[in-house]
Amino acid sequence: MSSISIxxxxxxxxxxxxxxxCLASIQQSVRPPDELIVVSDGDTDGSWHVAETFGANVQRLPTPGGPARARNLGSQAADGDILFFMDADVTIHPQTLGLIADAFKHRPDLTALIGSYDDEPGASNFLSQYKNLFHHYTHQTSSEIASTFWGACGAIRRPVFLSLGGFDERYRKPCIxxxxxxxxxxxxxxxxxxxKDIYVKHxxxxxxxxxxxxxxFxxxxxxxxLLLRDRNFNAxxxxxxxxxxxxxxxxxLIGSLIxxxxxxxLIVFTSGFALGLVLINLDVYQFFYNKRGLIFTLRVIPWHWFYFLYGGATFAYATVKHYLTKLRPLNSQAT
Structure with missing residues (x-):
């Protein structure tokens, strides 16, 4: 079987x-890429020049248009069998590219794959450690049969990517x-x-x-x-x-507390809801305890609950807005 180019x-x-x-980690890869394409999305700090010093094929855009447009431009300039997308604030492990090549070589039916953040995030402050470790936990405990792609560490067969039109360029921010x-x-x-064995560091x-x-936002x-548009609520x-x-x-919990x-x-119910949250997320807190100890885990719990609060509130707001928007044309017709 012929080798696969990346x-x-x-x-x-x-x-x-x-x-x-990020660029230095690519140079240290055991299996070097066949091509490195960097798309300068209107940068003003000379990132494009840094990329050239690392031997990258640099494509420059005059004004920022978002990573979707930039990735599409880079993909159109690529020649590899596989497109591997990375973010500029991510480093790869020495084995990452070799594992990607092996995955596609041994699974001809595989169209795309995503990897995982590792358990040693780059930034040392609490929020960075918490959030990036939480991503690692999510990746490591999710089904290997994925229903989403991931631009920070995602590989896809180039002909399929191009046939689907690439990323949706209407997303003009690092988005979904x-x-x-x-x-x-x-x-x-x-x-x-x-x-789950293909790692990058955030x-x-x-x-x-x-x-x-x-x-x-x-x-x-x-x-x-997107979920409401496609009716895709896979767990x-x-x-x-x-x-x-x-x-x-x-x-x-918040309602009973108020x-x-x-x-x-109602304080009895408040205590019960809090206990329920701890018990159903015990695996998460055990993970943080094993990685960073008791004090860190105790700091994680309120942030984790806050995550559920703002995530749920945002989902509720967007859902109401979605259906109200759908009702407006009907109301206009009725009048």
């Missing part, structure tokens, strides 16, 4: 030091363009696999504002709109049944 495609906008680490592509792949009958530093902005809102990754039940329990000064007996 083209790495990286969009970058003002990548800074993380981008240099990869998830949307995954849904189209599955709808067309192609297979996507979550390969270097991103999360702060309170940046985390909420990304999770609410760039993930939860557009993802809910995959962040949409697991445990997460859905946790959202319900979180709202019941009402308990008026109805003191």
């Amino acid at each position: 083209s790495i495609v990286i969009p970058v906008y003002n990548g800074g030091q993380d981008f240099k680490r 363009e990869d998830i949307e592509l995954g849904y189209r792949l599955k709808k067309a009958g192609y297979s996507i696999r979550l390969c 270097l991103k530093r999360w702060e309170f504002k940046s985390l909420l902005r990304a999770e609410i 760039y993930r939860a809102l557009p993802w809910t709109e 995959d990754l962040n949409l697991s049944h445990t997460n859905r039940l946790s959202v319900v329990l979180t709202f019941l 009402a308990s000064p008026i109805f003191p007996w």
Whole structure:
């Protein structure tokens, strides 16, 4: 069987030091890429020049248009059998590319695969460690039969990617363009696999504002709109049944807590809801305990519950907005 060629495609906008680490990790790969394409998405910090010093084929866009457009441009310039998409704030492990090549070589039926964040995030602050470790946990405990794609560590056969039109360029921010592509792949009958032994390291530093902005406006809102549009509610990754039940329990907990000064007996229910949240997420907290110890885990729990709160609230808001929007044309016709 002939060898499989891999083209790495990286969009970058003002990548800074993380981008240099990303490129350096590719140089240290045991199995080097056959092609490295970097698309400068209107950057102003000279990231395009840094990419050239690492030997990349650099495509430059005059103004930022988002990673979807940048990845599509890079893919059109690629020659490899496999397109491997990375983010500019991600580093690969020395074995990553070799494992990707082996996966496609030994599984001719495989169309696309996604990997996993590792358990050693690059940024040391609590929020970055918590969020990126939580992603690692989600990847490692999800089904290997995936229904979404992932632009930070995702590989796909180039002819299939091009035949589907690539990423949806209407997403002009780092958003859910990869998830949307995954849904189209599955709808067309192609297979996507979550390969839990294929690792990348996330270097991103999360702060309170940046985390909420990304999770609410760039993930939860557009993802809910996509779910409602396609009626695709597979219990995959962040949409697991445990997460859905946790959202319900979180709202019941908040509601009973607010009402308990008026109805003191509700404190019993508040305690029950809190206990339920701990018990159904015990595997998550055991994971954090094993990785970072007791104090870290105790800090994780309120953040984890807050995640269910804002995620559930965002889903409810987007759902109401979706159906109200659908009703407006009907009301207009009725009048």
